[in-house]
Amino acid sequence: xxxxxxxxxAPYLTAxxxxxxxxxxxxxxxxxxxxxxxxxxxxxAFALYGIAFGVPEARRAMWxxxxxxxxxxxxxxxxxxxxSFFRDTPYLTGVWTTAxxxxxxxxxxxxxxxxxxxxxxxxxxxxxLALEDSGEG
Amino acid sequence: MEAVFSLLVGLFFAAGIYLMLSKAIVRILLGxxxxxxxxxxxxFAAGRIMREVPPVMAPDMMQLTGQTANPLPQALIxxxxxxxxxxxxxxLVLTFRTYQEVGTDDTVKLRVAEPEGEVLPPMGY
Amino acid sequence: MAGPIDITGAMITTATxxxxxxxxxxxALPIIAGASLLMLRKRLHWQAPIAVATxxxxxxxxxxxxxxxxxxxxxxxxMGRWLPPFGISFTVDVLGALFACTASLVALAxxxxxxxxxxRPARRYGYFPFLLLTSVGVNGAFLTGDIFNxxxxxxxxxxxxxxxxVVGSTRAQLDGTLKYGVLNLIGTTLFLIATGYLYGVLGxxxxxxxxxxxxxxxxxxxxTLAALYLTAFAMxxxxxxxxxxxxxxxxxxxxxxxxxxxxxxxxxxxxxxLRVLVLLFPMQLAGLSGVMAWIxxxxxxxxxxxxxxxxxxxxxxxxxxxxxVGVMLSGLAIGTGPALAGGIFYALHSMVALTAxxxxxxxxxxxxxxxxxxxxxGLSSVPLLTGVAFILMLCxxxxxxxxxxxxxxxxxxxxxxxxxxxxxxxxxxxxxxxIITLGRFFLLTVWRPAVADAVLAEGKRSSWPGPMLALxxxxxxxxxxxxxxxxxxxxxxxxxxxxxxxxxxxxxxQN
Numbered sequence: 001x002x003x004x005x006x007x008x009x010a011p012y013l014t015a016x017x018x019x020x021x022x023x024x025x026x027x028x029x030x031x032x033x034x035x036x037x038x039x040x041x042x043x044x045a046f047a048l049y050g051i052a053f054g055v056p057e058a059r060r061a062m063w064x065x066x067x068x069x070x071x072x073x074x075x076x077x078x079x080x081x082x083x084s085f086f087r088d089t090p091y092l093t094g095v096w097t098t099a100x101x102x103x104x105x106x107x108x109x110x111x112x113x114x115x116x117x118x119x120x121x122x123x124x125x126x127x128x129l130a131l132e133d134s135g136e137g
Numbered sequence: 138m139e140a141v142f143s144l145l146v147g148l149f150f151a152a153g154i155y156l157m158l159s160k161a162i163v164r165i166l167l168g169x170x171x172x173x174x175x176x177x178x179x180x181f182a183a184g185r186i187m188r189e190v191p192p193v194m195a196p197d198m199m200q201l202t203g204q205t206a207n208p209l210p211q212a213l214i215x216x217x218x219x220x221x222x223x224x225x226x227x228x229l230v231l232t233f234r235t236y237q238e239v240g241t242d243d244t245v246k247l248r249v250a251e252p253e254g255e256v257l258p259p260m261g262y
Numbered sequence: 263m264a265g266p267i268d269i270t271g272a273m274i275t276t277a278t279x280x281x282x283x284x285x286x287x288x289x290a291l292p293i294i295a296g297a298s299l300l301m302l303r304k305r306l307h308w309q310a311p312i313a314v315a316t317x318x319x320x321x322x323x324x325x326x327x328x329x330x331x332x333x334x335x336x337x338x339x340x341m342g343r344w345l346p347p348f349g350i351s352f353t354v355d356v357l358g359a360l361f362a363c364t365a366s367l368v369a370l371a372x373x374x375x376x377x378x379x380x381x382r383p384a385r386r387y388g389y390f391p392f393l394l395l396t397s398v399g400v401n402g403a404f405l406t407g408d409i410f411n412x413x414x415x416x417x418x419x420x421x422x423x424x425x426x427x428v429v430g431s432t433r434a435q436l437d438g439t440l441k442y443g444v445l446n447l448i449g450t451t452l453f454l455i456a457t458g459y460l461y462g463v464l465g466x467x468x469x470x471x472x473x474x475x476x477x478x479x480x481x482x483x484x485x486t487l488a489a490l491y492l493t494a495f496a497m498x499x500x501x502x503x504x505x506x507x508x509x510x511x512x513x514x515x516x517x518x519x520x521x522x523x524x525x526x527x528x529x530x531x532x533x534x535x536l537r538v539l540v541l542l543f544p545m546q547l548a549g550l551s552g553v554m555a556w557i558x559x560x561x562x563x564x565x566x567x568x569x570x571x572x573x574x575x576x577x578x579x580x581x582x583x584x585x586x587v588g589v590m591l592s593g594l595a596i597g598t599g600p601a602l603a604g605g606i607f608y609a610l611h612s613m614v615a616l617t618a619x620x621x622x623x624x625x626x627x628x629x630x631x632x633x634x635x636x637x638x639x640g641l642s643s644v645p646l647l648t649g650v651a652f653i654l655m656l657c658x659x660x661x662x663x664x665x666x667x668x669x670x671x672x673x674x675x676x677x678x679x680x681x682x683x684x685x686x687x688x689x690x691x692x693x694x695x696x697i698i699t700l701g702r703f704f705l706l707t708v709w710r711p712a713v714a715d716a717v718l719a720e721g722k723r724s725s726w727p728g729p730m731l732a733l734x735x736x737x738x739x740x741x742x743x744x745x746x747x748x749x750x751x752x753x754x755x756x757x758x759x760x761x762x763x764x765x766x767x768x769x770x771x772q773n
Contacts, residue, residue: 157448162440162444165444166444169444169447169448169451172448172451173451176451176454176455176458179455179458179459180454180457180458180461182462183458183459183461183462184461184462185462209461210461213410213457213458213461216410216414217454220414220417220421221451223421224417224420224421224443224447227421227424227443228440228443228444228447231424231428231436231439231440231443232440234431234436235436235437235440238431238433238436239433239436239437247437247440247441248437249433249434249436249437250434250435250437250438250441250510250511250513250514251509251510255573256573256636257571257573258571258572258573258635258636258702258706259573259635259636259706262639262705262706262710
């Protein structure tokens with residue numbers, strides 16, 4: 001897929017979809033949306049980039065290895081359950097505090113959601129790029 | 138509505154199992170995909186199909202009012218879809234690699250790990 | 263938000279004792295460590311130490327968990343403090359803690375063995391994160407109290423086990439992994455189908471809740487559910503007639519992987535059978551008892567016959583794993599307390615002894631440069647291997663003072679008491695066949711003088727025998743001093759047969 005139109009539009013489309021994936025993830029905090037669907041959007045953005053410019057270029061654009069991204073997400077999700085230990089509540093109970101200076105509510109739930117986002121984005125990108133790779137080889 | 142779904146699930150199961158009885162691995166994989174979707178529909182029907190009202194509460198309410206869709210089967214299906222999708226992707230890559238290395242996707246000829254015509258172990262020395 | 267909201271109807275409001283967190287440590291800790299290792303995929307020299315340290319901590323945690331469950335009863339932790347059955351409960355009874363503890367020890371031994379035996383390319387590929395995640399899945403399946411959650415843990419260890427199996431990507435591995443993958447995926451899909459029906463019938467997925475609701479249902483298709491679960495878990499446990507994937511795959515990967523899988527993964531299937539059939543569907547299990555007895559008998563005898571026909575020692579062990587599953591299943595088929603206890607004890611013995619035997623097979627193959635009984639010989643010049651081979655032979659064949667003896671006696675006695683004459687005969691026949699198999703193995707590899715064209719590969723770096731020796735010592739301990747293990751297995755079986763305490767622990771005073 002090396003057409004001029006596709007290659008010209010792909011970077012903008014990728015950026016737009018990535019932005020939208022972040023929006024959907026954050027929206028999922030209180031409304032329909034969430035890390036899972038956001039992660040899928042992000043993965044499709046990278047897959048799109050890979051189709052337009054080839055897999056090596058997509059890997060370079062991602063900077064981190066997709067599996068490292070997935071690992072980071074898994075770590076975030078797993079540790080987001082730990083603060084509830086200090087509240088005498090079971091694992092994965094949501095803990096809310098207000099950031100002292102900004103009067104801004106902070107929750108562990110969003111950490112979990114971002115973790116899910118990264119796991120899905122990383123794992124799905126890794127699979128998509130592997131399939132695109134083997135398709136060409 | 139459940140009756141229609143039951144028929145559909147049955148059809149999916151039949152198609153999936155038929156495909157899985159094939160010798161070609163690619164068909165088996167397609168069979169697994171159909172099979173997996175049959176299961177998803179099954180869970181969906183098992184959770185009772187209701188009005189398509191999302192189970193979302195207004196901010197000032199403490200309880201759901203009226204009949205809404207059952208959210209649990211959807212959560213289960215979402216999990217199952219993710220899992221079956223990643224399995225399918227993995228097995229697809231694996232099948233492709235195997236085809237590259239062994240040169241066949243015929244399960245009858247795929248006997249690298251368990252070669253034919255092995256001799257029995259020695260009876261003594 | 264308008265004022266404080268009364269949440270007592272929906273959420274747990276009592277404080278969670280810090281000790282209950284032990285239920286989550288065997289999951290959370292390896293996930294965190296595995297995820298960190300995925301992030302640090304370039305730091306190859308960090309992988310092994312972090313993985314081994316994590317597995318050691320997990321072993322300690324499961325031991326502490328076992329002590330806690332033993333002294334103060336079933337430990338429950340409900341995620342996100344939503345009241346059960348809505349929140350996912352981790353419910354750890356004696357059975358779960360016992361299996362988790364043994365599996366974690368075996369995983370630790372395999373992790374230590376992997377330090378030397380896993381080469382750099384496999385580390386770069388992510389061997390240690392996969393090992394950790396597999397052990398997460400296994401522990402999760404043992405500790406969870408929610409049936410759908412159990413399905414998820416099955417998938418977790420299944421997909422990480424694919425990763426472990428295919429490391430190296432030789433032709434035989436690709437072939438074996440493909441068969442393993444497809445058949446196991448069908449098995450877990452059956453599990454999911456059964457769970458879908460279960461939810462349709464009962465409207466709940468929490469095991470304690472299912473225990474409460476099953477007796478209230480009359481005329482529900484519970485037998486179908488039990489049969490579906492039996493098929494699904496028999497597939498995971500490699501019972502006849504759905505055992506074909508195990509001997510096709512388990513001899514292909516690195517021997518440490520084989521050891522871990524052969525020891526632990528089939529026992530997850532056995533555990534699930536115990537948990538689901540005995541705890542959730544006891545009436546239906548009684549109805550299925552005849553079928554189970556046939557399955558058990560054929561699995562045992564066929565496994566032993568298969569082992570007898572193999573010249574490759576690792577494939578031989580694969581069939582011995584299957585034969586052992588048959589003994590555990592006959593405990594289930596008989597269904598009385600002592601029989602179940604025997605089956606559980608046999609599962610513990612099998613985890614330890616067969617993992618050690620796989621490691622031994624790898625050791626012999628390293629040393630002699632071949633794993634074929636046609637070529638091996640002259641190992642009597644290596645006293646360490648001879649000793650380990652002798653002890654493990656006694657353990658697996660069920661000869662005194664090996665660890666296989668006592669559980670087999672328990673099962674045989676229970677079978678006789680329950681008038682299962684031919685099942686007893688099948689156990690004894692399969693034991694005889696196993697003795698012949700292992701006797702011949704010992705005869706050919708140890709006593710036979712070295713075959714001329716097989717030179718002992720002295721120059722080759724041989725792996726560290728520590729993990730194998732440790733596991734062998736544990737197996738011998740089980741045989742010499744079986745009393746605590748028998749007690750633990752009996753209490754685990756009692757907990758399954760009388761689930762009142764289990765339900766009480768999850769739901770507390772409320773109904």
